[in-house]
Amino acid sequence: MARIPYPDPASLEPEIADRLERMGSLNVNRMMAHAPTLMVAYSKLGAALLRKGSLEPTLRELVILRIGVLCDSDYEWYQHVSVGRAVGLPDEKINAMKSGDFSSLSEREKLAVAYAEDIRRLGRVSDAVFDKAKAEFTPGELVELNLVAGFYIMTAGHLLTMEIEREDTPPLGEAMKAYNVA
Helix, strand or coil: CCCCCCCCHHHCCHHHHHHHHHCCCCHHHHHHCCCHHHHHHHHHHHHHHHHCCCCCHHHHHHHHHHHHHHCCCHHHHHHHHHHHHHCCCCHHHHHHHHHCCCCCCCHHHHHHHHHHHHHHHHCCCCHHHHHHHHHHCCHHHHHHHHHHHHHHHHHHHHHHHCCCCCCCCCCHHHHHHHCCCC
């Protein structure tokens, strides 16, 4: 059970309640509705990272899944396994994010995961990893890797601190397929 109650949708401003419903009323967003302005900004950034980024969706999902594992965020893992599958990630690569055996990954995928691991463990990317990444990724992709990793570290902290539980509804990836946004 969450550490504080989710706001009653009837108590929310109509535009916030409507936005929450359009976003699928995920518990992560429901909790953020306590801070409506921030919920709107958070959801816009999250949507941009998921739908408008330049990174390949499979690469983005590997980064998110690895961050979920490193942060012990079951909620993040659950939601993004389904998103990963929706964008075409095979189970072998999904499972690698949990096991730490990256032999099934391409060199580009391994580098993106190492980049995200550095951000989580060090708070920055080491010179050795950054130099390799700089040779592989465009400047825009490097910025996006930073933002994806940071956004999901922040999200994991929110989920864990507030003890937000997973929904009983189908995971996010199924909704993304239904709306053709995977």
